Amino acid sequence: MAKKDYIRPIDFRHGRVDMNHGAGGRAGAQLIDELFARAFDNDALRQGNDGALLDVPAGHRLVMATDGHVISPLFFPGGDIGCLSVHGTVNDVAMMGARPLYLAASFILEEGFPLADLQRIVESMARASREAGVPVVTGDTKVVEQGKGDGVFICTTGIGALPAGRRIGGALARPGDVLLLSGSIGGHGVAVLSQRESLGFEAAVRSDTAALHGLVAALLAAVPEGAVHTLRDPTRGGLATTLNEIAAQAGVGMRLQERAIPVRPEVQGACELLGIDPLYVANEGKLVAAVAPAHADAALAALRAHPLGRDAACIGTVVDDPHRFVQMTTAFGGQRVVDWLTGEPLPRIC
Amino acid sequence: MKYIDEFRDGALARGIAARIADEVREGRRYSFMEFCGGHTHAIARYGIRELLPDGVRMIHGPGCPVCVLPIGRIDQVIGLALGRGAIVCTYGDTMRVPASPRPGPDGQAGRGEGLSLIKAKALGADIRMVYSAADALTVARQNPDREVVFFAIGFETTTPPTALVIRQAHAEGLRNFSVLCCHVLTPSAITHILESAEVRQYGTVPIDGFIGPAHVSIVIGSQPYVHFAEEYRKPVVIAGFEPLDVMQAILMLVRQVNDGRAEVENEFTRAVSPEGNVAAQRLVASVFELRERFEWRGLGEVPYSALKIRPEYGEFDAERRFGLHYRGVPDHKQCECGAILRGVKQPTDCKLFGTVCTPDNPMGSCMVSSEGACAAHYSYGRFKDVPVVAVQG
Numbered sequence: 001m002a003k004k005d006y007i008r009p010i011d012f013r014h015g016r017v018d019m020n021h022g023a024g025g026r027a028g029a030q031l032i033d034e035l036f037a038r039a040f041d042n043d044a045l046r047q048g049n050d051g052a053l054l055d056v057p058a059g060h061r062l063v064m065a066t067d068g069h070v071i072s073p074l075f076f077p078g079g080d081i082g083c084l085s086v087h088g089t090v091n092d093v094a095m096m097g098a099r100p101l102y103l104a105a106s107f108i109l110e111e112g113f114p115l116a117d118l119q120r121i122v123e124s125m126a127r128a129s130r131e132a133g134v135p136v137v138t139g140d141t142k143v144v145e146q147g148k149g150d151g152v153f154i155c156t157t158g159i160g161a162l163p164a165g166r167r168i169g170g171a172l173a174r175p176g177d178v179l180l181l182s183g184s185i186g187g188h189g190v191a192v193l194s195q196r197e198s199l200g201f202e203a204a205v206r207s208d209t210a211a212l213h214g215l216v217a218a219l220l221a222a223v224p225e226g227a228v229h230t231l232r233d234p235t236r237g238g239l240a241t242t243l244n245e246i247a248a249q250a251g252v253g254m255r256l257q258e259r260a261i262p263v264r265p266e267v268q269g270a271c272e273l274l275g276i277d278p279l280y281v282a283n284e285g286k287l288v289a290a291v292a293p294a295h296a297d298a299a300l301a302a303l304r305a306h307p308l309g310r311d312a313a314c315i316g317t318v319v320d321d322p323h324r325f326v327q328m329t330t331a332f333g334g335q336r337v338v339d340w341l342t343g344e345p346l347p348r349i350c
Numbered sequence: 351m352k353y354i355d356e357f358r359d360g361a362l363a364r365g366i367a368a369r370i371a372d373e374v375r376e377g378r379r380y381s382f383m384e385f386c387g388g389h390t391h392a393i394a395r396y397g398i399r400e401l402l403p404d405g406v407r408m409i410h411g412p413g414c415p416v417c418v419l420p421i422g423r424i425d426q427v428i429g430l431a432l433g434r435g436a437i438v439c440t441y442g443d444t445m446r447v448p449a450s451p452r453p454g455p456d457g458q459a460g461r462g463e464g465l466s467l468i469k470a471k472a473l474g475a476d477i478r479m480v481y482s483a484a485d486a487l488t489v490a491r492q493n494p495d496r497e498v499v500f501f502a503i504g505f506e507t508t509t510p511p512t513a514l515v516i517r518q519a520h521a522e523g524l525r526n527f528s529v530l531c532c533h534v535l536t537p538s539a540i541t542h543i544l545e546s547a548e549v550r551q552y553g554t555v556p557i558d559g560f561i562g563p564a565h566v567s568i569v570i571g572s573q574p575y576v577h578f579a580e581e582y583r584k585p586v587v588i589a590g591f592e593p594l595d596v597m598q599a600i601l602m603l604v605r606q607v608n609d610g611r612a613e614v615e616n617e618f619t620r621a622v623s624p625e626g627n628v629a630a631q632r633l634v635a636s637v638f639e640l641r642e643r644f645e646w647r648g649l650g651e652v653p654y655s656a657l658k659i660r661p662e663y664g665e666f667d668a669e670r671r672f673g674l675h676y677r678g679v680p681d682h683k684q685c686e687c688g689a690i691l692r693g694v695k696q697p698t699d700c701k702l703f704g705t706v707c708t709p710d711n712p713m714g715s716c717m718v719s720s721e722g723a724c725a726a727h728y729s730y731g732r733f734k735d736v737p738v739v740a741v742q743g
Binding site for chain 2: 259265268269272274325329330331332333334335336337339342
């Protein structure tokens with residue numbers, strides 16, 4: 001005989017996402033209860049309303065950033081789409097010099113996607129959010145028919161608090177600034193690439209995916225307000241593309257020293273094999289900073305004192321250049337332009 | 351990184367650069383053609399030009415497999431994917447090579463924006479980027495009810511793997527796999543350049559010597575170049591693709607010119623032997639035979655300069671299987687790729703360079719691959735064309 005009020009729990013081991021989960025009925029509500037609400041649990045989410053009601057810290061302005069995550073494969077050495085979707089948005093907020101406070105998450109699920117994988121992703125996301133101290137306060141789930149998605153897409157939006165008077169941005173880099181990089185490049189892109197079945201190489205490289213707001217806070221605390229002009233995380237397109245973005249925004253040029261840019265041998269090796277340049281390979285846990293020259297040493301020391309900035313290095317300087325070229329003295333001793341990325345060397349990496 | 355850093359050592363480079371500067375004769379100009387795109391790329395990426403004295407000029411040759419692909423071949427492969435519904439497997443570099451505009455509904459050549467494999471893919475063509483010929487074979491095995499065509503391009507380096515997959519497909523009795531063979535031959539291209547009017551008669555392209563291919567020579571050996579050295583009195587130095595290899599080769603060429611020698615020298619002894627990879631050569635000969643003529647972008651029709659699939663393996667020949675007839679298509683009127691590939695012009699001589707033709711939107715094939723003369727110059731060397739800017743600190 002059926003028990004009163006009994007709802008059979010979702011079978012996360014064998015079940016799959018089906019169209020019912022997105023139909024707005026009980027199945028969807030149950031998935032939210034048993035998976036999302038349980039994993040992300042926090043006061044704002046528990047309100048259970050259409051939106052979250054949030055406090056704004058006094059004397060601050062708000063920073064908002066959003067990021068869609070469509071990575072393939074969903075799981076890769078060092079992370080998965082879940083933690084990546086937290087780190088990506090937390091970092092975008094942090095690069096403004098703001099303290100990330102809240103996240104919103106929107107899931108597009110493909111019919112047929114194994115619930116076990118979804119659970120693994122959501123739990124990884126919840127763990128990343130707890131570790132970062134940035135709760136997911138509102139969310140949404142939609143289901144698309146099979147063939148119309150690729151397992152799961154996750155869009156996250158973040159809100160952060162920026163102290164009044166703080167100005168950090170791409171347009172603020174100026175000639176004379178020292179360019180600091182928080183660690184070795186290319187780890188994320190190579191880790192993802194090593195999982196592509198068509199490549200068939202086993203690199204001992206893990207993605208560097210990490211939340212950088214702690215590193216940013218340590219950096220900003222070590223130098224006077226206004227000494228850090230620009231912060232940016234070199235994700236898609238790699239360090240080369242990020243530096244070109246800043247050069248274009250600020251109307252400046254850059255001079256880099258190839259020898260100073262840290263690249264791990266295993267990343268270098270994989271890049272040599274595949275014929276790609278680590279300067280164009282994605283990172284998910286690195287930042288580049290343009291810092292006033294008088295405070296560059298203190299800034300570098302602060303980065304190196306943080307676990308996520310141990311390998312930080314000074315990689316070059318910002319120069320006056322109406323052409324906005326990023327140029328590099330190669331380790332070989334020649335000069336070259338470090339241009340924007342052309343086309344797509346690696347599909348769907350974040 | 352071990353075995354890499356040794357060949358990119360800045361101190362050694364300065365040492366060789368000093369010797370080159372020492373040994374070039376005052377007032378003498380030295381013009382060397384690096385045949386391979388791999389060398390073009392190394393020269394641009396490591397800034398080798400900066401290290402050479404004014405008297406030494408490097409001319410970029412036609413050895414970039416993507417750059418020499420004529421529009422007609424790209425049209426053929428797009429036709430197979432869009433018109434015949436075949437899965438086309440291709441190396442990544444070919445994805446952006448410009449092709450003809452999409453045919454109109456009446457089948458006549460269309461107007462407007464030209465196609466490329468990547469644009470054809472957006473129109474619904476099933477085009478897959480592969481990293482090796484063997485991956486194309488895997489796609490064929492996984493899709494037994496679809497025609498799968500491997501777009502085989504490249505010089506002697508990429509030919510043996512293509513031969514291998516054709517033999518494998520034959521052994522497995524695969525019925526849905528074929529190859530559109532566009533493999534081309536290095537020696538015939540060099541002969542063609544040396545025989546061209548610009549080099550022989552007018553002297554518009556003074557070529558004092560060649561940096562010979564690295565990877566191609568691993569397969570064909572150093573023997574095939576002896577003919578150029580003897581017949582045309584041009585020194586050849588086979589060199590690896592690392593920047594120190596290129597520097598060392600330039601020094602060796604300068605010395606040959608100074609001594610009045612025209613020999614084949616091998617700088618790349620760690621990989622190249624006189625006879626080359628005989629097993630690979632036998633494999634290639636068992637599957638392919640010479641084409642009487644083949645159109646190269648920039649060089650036009652070059653006799654006996656490419657390979658086709660032997661009749662024994664005819665069922666794997668996409669041209670035969672789909673009854674394809676080659677139709678040449680002229681390049682954009684203002685595109686100078688042809689002259690650039692022959693060494694007659696430099697990228698900056700082209701009106702389209704850096705304006706309507708950029709790596710993001712290439713009009714000509716030299717702007718597509720980073721081994722192409724135009725793309726290499728655009729991506730790595732553009733700053734040399736603008737007035738010197740103030741450097742701080």
